[in-house]
Amino acid sequence: MQQEIHVQESIFKKNKINAEELNQYLTGAGVFALNVMGAPGAGKTTALLRLCKLLDRPVAVIEGDIATDIDTVQLSEAGIRAVQINTGGECHLDTPCVAKAFERLMPVKGYVFIENIGNLVCPAEFMIGEHAKVLISSAAEGADKPYKYPLAFEKADLILLTKCDLAEAVGFDFAYYLAGVRQLNDHAPVVQVSVKDGGFEEAARWLCARASAVMQW
């Protein structure tokens, strides 16, 4: 126990903790961390509210926003442990601010979703200690997004296509979308979901399988 406290302090007191160090620390501490990326209004928090109920271990959320704690309040009201990061204007989360949020959250063993700033560009460039990247991409944004914002789609390990109940109304061309994803990324499952029609179970199964392959649970 003494040893654990020592390790935690030495990690979190570093001013310049890097993403790989944080990731190693989290693995040792029993935390499987997901970097959740997506444009503003893609449905990141809504997707987490659904996924959190479908996983096989405890779940917590580090909620990144420029301003407000709207999403943290919503998650807490749903019984999900959540801590807020407000960047004040920064367009993506970085490892030191995520490490500080983990300091407030720990101890936790299980899944921690780190909901990044709503931005389809900048977050994709930075590792923040995660074991995998989950991209939330809304059908309402249109099918050309993989072509226009390639890095986020290239880096994703799991892609949730949200708001699929609106696909017909916006003329969403799934074949064109999927071809764009596959030009960049041959491995990430693309799971179609909506609050109305569900579909989150497949994504939850992927997360459980990935976690059990990485973690010594």
Add this chain to the structure above:
Amino acid sequence: MQQEIHVQESIFKKNKINAEELNQYLTGAGVFALNVMGAPGAGKTTALLRLCKLLDRPVAVIEGDIATDIDTVQLSEAGIRAVQINTGGECHLDTPCVAKAFERLMPVKGYVFIENIGNLVCPAEFMIGEHAKVLISSAAEGADKPYKYPLAFEKADLILLTKCDLAEAVGFDFAYYLAGVRQLNDHAPVVQVSVKDGGFEEAARWLCARASAVMQW
């Protein structure tokens, strides 16, 4: 004429042209420039396709994207003069790259829309020579966006709330949205539009009035 060419060269050959210099140059050259901001998939290009047909002077578009010329092709096919900037990864346009695009576009007298990178965060921080900022904000993104991404809403001179035909399906709370806008911005009109139901005329009238107040046309 000789004088005009000289002025144009001296502006465009500068490595560090700033936004105010570009703005002054454009005013003198008869160009009313709009910085069009919004999240990925907010409907920026679609809004421009509608607005361009409703203005009282010639219109051109400088199209900013990380990758592809999808939007420039679409605009050109609709008969709208457009030049493409691909930033390669940069999350917002800056004045030097916009000045270079104007070099390719000129001479033009009338309205020039500069469609910024799809990003509700970073573009709001930078002037790029514009006379006014137009924010495109989609009902499908949810009504909490002014609260979560305050700077873009604070800086906007005109706000188009797009995809209003989806408002009911996504449970969009317009009163909550408008209250969030008005906390930050007491002057920008909020115009509700959709491709299905139209509504772009009011925005076009605002643009024509603003341009005629600024420009010596």
